[in-house]
Amino acid sequence: MATIYSEIKNPRGRVSRKLFLKRRLASTGLFEAAWQEITDDVKSWGSISKSIDSVRYSRVRFSDVAITLGNDNGYYNPEEDENSFWYGYASQQRSLIKIEAGFIAQTLGSNGIYTNTTLPADPTVFIGVVQGDISISDSNEIALPVKPLLQVFRDFSTRNLSGLTTTGMTAAQFITCLRDQTDGAGAFIFRPFFGDTTTYWDYTSSSIVYKDVSSNYQSAQPTDTTTALEQNDFLEMNVWDVVERLAEAENQIPYITRDGKFKFVSRSANTSTSQFGFFGRG
């Protein structure tokens, strides 16, 4: 039986790449339920990269990805064009994009049926949001700018958060505040980008209360009253910068998994044994 390990070792394995899209409903702004596959229109996949800052270990960097799509049929025109995929939906901006890449293990059974096993079972490698100018070239190609999911945090200032206290928060309380953040209509702001479920939010923290994480713009002031007052930096930051700072203080690491789950977890080393045996003359 094929496994991900046997496929990795296969010297001529079959692989696939797929591109999916989720539009936002015009009525609610929420994402449609099903992913729409648009692989056939891809001309260039661009590239994605992830890296960890060598100095500030709590910083995980995720690259943007620029995907070039053929637009001969007008599917990627602006939403007011009736040929557009987005016709009848909300704007193209902030649509969700998913890239899958993995192996396909194929076996032909004696009953004449091919079994195609996708490995890994969930081959998602990237989920991001469409954000930025969408240009159409003279060869009718679309350059779709896609940013990593954490962009939704970068675009949100802490001073716009509701639910902050004047006495500070633990890291976990702050992330809960993000998870449950709603807009004026009571709709969740961040949660729809993360599976629209609380189970995609994995975080723990110590019980340390960070008094800076506060709606009080003077909360960070020292008790020494002779020091000049300064405004709390927290309210000048975007949400993701705060998450990174909290992770640094907590010795945790914040990142978003390849399948779009928010993580704020321990930096514990991976101690599991390698699935592969290494041999050679050395």
Added chain:
Amino acid sequence: MELLKPNFIDPDINFVVNSATLVADYVMNPDPTFQYVSEGFNNDLTTVSMRINFLETLTVSRIGLIGINLKDFTIFYNGATANTFALTSTGATMASSWTANSETGMFLYCTPVACTSVTIDMKKTITANSEKAIGYFVLSQERLSFDRIPAAKNYSPIVNTEEVVHRLSDGNTRIQRISDKWSFDIKLEYISEAMRNSLKTIYDLHDGHIFVPFGTSTSWDKVMAPVVWPSPFNFFRFSDNAVGAGFEGSISLLETTP
């Protein structure tokens, strides 16, 4: 050797199938390793019925099936089981209904029928009580039948593989294969003016085609692909100094989106 109209089964048409609806469109994929496979119909007493509704009345005269495991099945039009297609090719049957098929692929020539839907009823499988499977299903109409086949050296069917080749520093090679696509190079010599004009008519359509080099209902090589003809049209060239010798030229066909 024939060029047909693009598959009448396209993404815009409506499938009606009583099992595994989500993978019904796999029958459009020329890669037969990705099949439509029924779910929960692995019993020869059950029938999977797939109906393909056209957006307009279309004339069907060619039917291609690849990657099937069907023993007992019927293909009919306009929703009436009695409306089987009359087959004009030599085969095991004269109507598009089989009770003991053992072929995993077949290409059928039938009397043209103008219809609005085609249905395939899948009853029994070659290996009894298996799920019903179809790899690639083509419904089409002949555009051009070549009046002769090219010489062996003038016909080159090639499977081109889209793959990523990793050449390692020790000389080893590892490959990740994405997909296989057909290409066909055909050179025709000494063809008649009528054949040349027919080719020009096809070329001037600037449309996709289905190419079937050697279709047959039994022991078929299962070579059939949606193609485009990208090269220039060069059949106005004479084959010899005598005008009456006819014309020659070449056709390059590349697999396209189904």
